Amino acid sequence: MMLSHSNRKPLISCLGAIRVLVFHLSLTQVCRGQSHLIGPSQPIVAELGDDIILPCQLNPAEDAAGMTLEWTRPDLNPRFVHVWRSGQVLDGKTHKSFEGRTSLFINELKDGNISLKLSNVKLSDHGTYRCFIPAQDKQMFVELVTVSGAVSSPLLTLVGLDQATSGVVLQCESKGWYPEPELLWLDAEGKILSAGPTETVRGPDDLYTVSSRLTVEKRHSNNITCRVQQKKSNQIRETQIHVPDDFFNIQSSFCAVTVGLTVTLAVCILFISLLVFFMWKKNMMKPKRRQWDESDKGEKQSLTKIKNKDQVFTEEEREKEQLMTREKITVKTKHIQQKQTELQQLQEKIQSTQQNLQTLNEKLENKKKELEKPTSLLSNWFSSSQKAEAEREVEMLKKELETTETELKTKINESEDKQAEIQQLEVEIQRMETNNTEMKNVQQSADKRSECTQNQLKTENEELIQIKRHVNQLMAEVQKLNEEKQRSEDQRQQLEKELETKKQELVTQLQANAGDKNGSETLKQLRGNTITKVLKQPKDTEEDKKEAKTLKEVLEKMLTELLKQPQDTEEDKKEAKTLKEVLEKMLTEFKKQLWAEVLKRMNETETLKNLLENMNEE
């Protein structure tokens, strides 16, 4: 069994060189008199993520810097790709998909070079571009072909056997194409073989997958090639497979022989699949040829052995065996098909992961390019002096940014400080408010208390007034007693006077009655005693008067003091009470003394009266 696998990578660089040659050739075809626009005669091929130049040159050279220059794609709306007017780029008009990806070589405009630089090529960039100078009504078209760059070599698999034509069915599949490719089956001489329709599937990444099936019949040479190509981008990938003659021989021979065929086929498919799998895993892009030893001679030997056996068997036995072997074959083919599908799934998985990796790589590349873009743009757009100026400007802007940032920071800090202050103030205000309410409460309670004390004072005042009244009453009583005392004194004085007169009368009587001397003498003594006694007593009354007066004064003083001090203190109250008690006691005592005196005086006057009466009787 023989299998070979090869592919041809497009020689884009080589073709590019050819294109440049063609371009220069066309440049040399200078049209005398009027200048015109020239560009490449062949499409520009760009891979996904490339930066490319769409050439456009005024020939003979003419300064185009002052002209209005338009790069458009007539199939788009808006059609503008890049517009140069009055010495600057007109951004507003351009199609969104080209934003930030196009530029002219400004320094080369003066030489009539109005080539367009297109960065980070997308698949959707493919199309026909028009380089146009409206003022001179000159135009030129450039075709851009974008390719994915992730094209896979066709995968050739043995799908099964065609009973009707006794042929072998092959399948070819290739992924990652853009634009849509064509698929061809070729024989060893390079003749195109007619096959079933090509199935084309477009994935979500806009890339095409093509597949096709071919039934191979027995030929002299069964070197079959599957070729997938994209003519515009000059991309070609192909894979070759050798289907051995044995396949077809066995097919047409006895069914028993098909056992061997099936085994061979299975082995072959397994080998192919393993090989393909291995190749994918190693990501082998360059063509490699692998050869196996001509064949498995052992297999052939076994086949001949089976044939020999067949000759020995009878027809019945042969029929039985045929039935059995058929069953075995169907089971085995099913098993093989299962294995194949499993293998295919595996391969697909590997392919998809590879593509993922590639797209990731592309993205990375794009990112890198994007990062590099601004600096490259700067270098392209400005001369060194302009660049320096721009850089200076950028520097200044940076500084400005920094200063504004610092200012912002300080302002933020300030505002933060202020906020903190405000918070503090708020806290203080709250504290003050709470204090206020507390104060109010205190005041209310104080008000209540003062009300209480006022009431107390009132009652105390009333008590005092009562005490005063009482004291007044007492004083009035004292006055009365005093008056009575006075009266009794007056009486006594009268009695004394009477006694004096009686005494004198007695003396005269005694002088007249000189006879009874002893009797008169004892009487004399008796009388004299009583008289001295009576005369002695009225002396106390003066003192008593004084005492009463001083007592009264003291009392009055005390009273005024009491009335002066309406303090609410407990001590004062107590004092007042004690004072009151003392006063009352004093008054009662005074009263008693007075009464006792009055009674004494009255007794004395009575005895004096009796004495006088006795004397008168004698």
Ligand SMILES: *[C@@H]1O[C@H](CO)[C@@H](O)[C@H](O)[C@H]1NC(C)=O
């Ligand atoms: C125009 O300028 C670009 C950038 O310098 C250059 O790559 C391109 O070859 C020039 N085209 C012609 C026709 O000189």
Ligand SMILES: *[C@@H]1O[C@H](CO)[C@@H](O)[C@H](O)[C@H]1NC(C)=O
């Ligand atoms: C078929 O291909 C094999 C391997 O590529 C080669 O050795 C053989 O000569 C080819 N046969 C024909 C008839 O081209």
